[in-house]
Amino acid sequence: xxxxxxxxxxxxxxxxxxxxxxxxQSLVHDRAAAAFAGHDLSFIQxxxxxxxxxxxxxxxxxxxxxxRHDNGALTRMLDLLEERGYVQRERSEEDRRVVKLxxxxxxxxxxTELMPLLVESLNETLADFSKAEFAELLxxxxxxxxxxxxxxxxxxxxxxx
Numbered sequence: 001x002x003x004x005x006x007x008x009x010x011x012x013x014x015x016x017x018x019x020x021x022x023x024x025q026s027l028v029h030d031r032a033a034a035a036f037a038g039h040d041l042s043f044i045q046x047x048x049x050x051x052x053x054x055x056x057x058x059x060x061x062x063x064x065x066x067x068r069h070d071n072g073a074l075t076r077m078l079d080l081l082e083e084r085g086y087v088q089r090e091r092s093e094e095d096r097r098v099v100k101l102x103x104x105x106x107x108x109x110x111x112t113e114l115m116p117l118l119v120e121s122l123n124e125t126l127a128d129f130s131k132a133e134f135a136e137l138l139x140x141x142x143x144x145x146x147x148x149x150x151x152x153x154x155x156x157x158x159x160x161x
Contacts, residue, residue: 017144028125035121040084041110044069045077046118049086049111052103057090059100086110 006016013019032043041049051066052058058066064074078101081087086107092098103111126134 028122031125032118032121035117036114039114039117041086041114043118045081046111046114048074048077048081049103049107052087052101053108053111057100057102059098063101081107 029043036043036046047067048063051063055066060074060078061071063069063078064071067074078087078089082089084106085104088102088104089099090102092100129137
């Protein structure tokens with residue numbers, strides 16, 4: 001039987017996993033965005049470039065799903081990144097309806113150039129954590145994400161069955 005971590009009688013929003021994760025994500029994002037201020041890329045634009053660098057060619061839909069970002073906002077962002085020469089769109093040779101996004105050489109250089117900003121911001125954010133605590137935090141977050149993805153996959157399977 002699965003453990004019950006919350007009780008309706010004692011539940012408070014400030015102690016809910018959703019609230020704490022959302023606050024953590026928002027605060028980390030705000031710090032990173034501040035670190036990127038004054039540069040020609042926003043933090044979220046940099047993340048899109050990082051995804052293309054790490055995962056390779058993607059369609060806009062794939063990138064949108066991976067980043068869990070608004071489709072319309074992502075399209076506008078990609079237009080801007082393409083204008084700046086960081087991303088290029090290429091039609092698939094197998095299926096001309098499919099347009100893949102590629103990181104350009106300038107995009108790769110920009111990701112590398114701005115990487116120290118994020119690393120410094122994250123290190124400052126995590127300054128109160130020991131190496132062991134940080135490793136445990138990553139392990140637990142990875143476990144949480146893996147479990148939620150498994151639940152999502154089961155839910156998707158149930159919907160199609």
